[in-house]
Amino acid sequence: MIPVDSFDLKMLAALQDDGRLTNQQLADLVGLSASQCSRRRMRLEEAKVISGYHADLAGEALGFNLIAFIHITLATHSPDNAKKFRALVNRVDDIQEAYSLTGDADYLLKAVLRDLKSLSDIVNNVLMPHQSVAHVRSSIVLDRLKESAKLPLKELQR
Amino acid sequence: MIPVDSFDLKMLAALQDDGRLTNQQLADLVGLSASQCSRRRMRLEEAKVISGYHADLAGEALGFNLIAFIHITLATHSPDNAKKFRALVNRVDDIQEAYSLTGDADYLLKAVLRDLKSLSDIVNNVLMPHQSVAHVRSSIVLDRLKESAKLPLKELQR
């Protein structure tokens, strides 16, 4: 857990917005030289504060027109069942995100799919038949109000 | 909706994994010249197939140790209530993602927070008191099984 000063925070916020910013652009934004930005960026990358850079693709433009959240309850909470379920989740590419949760459901999955048939396939042919799974409840996304996935770094001051 | 060929798909998949790939690296990966990759990339960006590039930050390294999913049910489904709720969601920085859903709950929020106190603050002081909100149910993330947020482009063939 390396120290992160206010220059670093400004850089992180900027790179969160635009991951392809040039060191020179970064320099102009935060008030350092480009070379220093280069060095700081490498430092943050090596320390895994920046875990990676990703292009954000428009799913609709590529035929992914459906987002679904799927709540899963396991049959029993045995380590064996949990392990099998994890393996299942990792095997299915359409499942983009998966979390184990407190509360009613044991797991929450996010799937990005082409259409309702794909959802039906996953739910009825992949999830439901799996022996570790006791209960499946899926919800379809009607609208995305917010999808920044950006940390509120403004709040931070060290 | 511009046409996307197999070269484009390879580039998109690669840039999804590493958003700072060089045109030359891209060229080596997909089997084109760097100049052509530059042109194709610009085309995909202009057409908004690539909607942006983002640095992925490690929340834990910055003190965000808690992820919560919050299910919201509105008091009534009036346009006015929906509008007020949207405004609320956009005002709160800690809410990273927000979706309107089919099913039991009307909205699903994802919040990335520092600690349980922050969650309590949001739920009890921001969401619950809001007149449009009838019911709030929050679940804490115990474990992230998968968090690629990457589209399964392998499937695509045009």
Add this chain to the structure above:
DNA sequence: TAGAATGGCGCACACTTCATGCATCAAATG
């Protein structure tokens, strides 16, 4: 079917960006 038009391609090249060596400076250390 011949000729023209179109569009995708690689190469060349001027320009920009990158990362590292180096000297400087300020703060911390002994």
Add this chain to the structure above:
DNA sequence: CATTTGATGCATGAAGTGTGCGCCATTCTA
């Protein structure tokens, strides 16, 4: 007070970027 430590800007060679150009294959047209 002398020394060490580490962050900084500048300079620089190497690498990356994007555009003009000519080439080629495919498609269109008469």
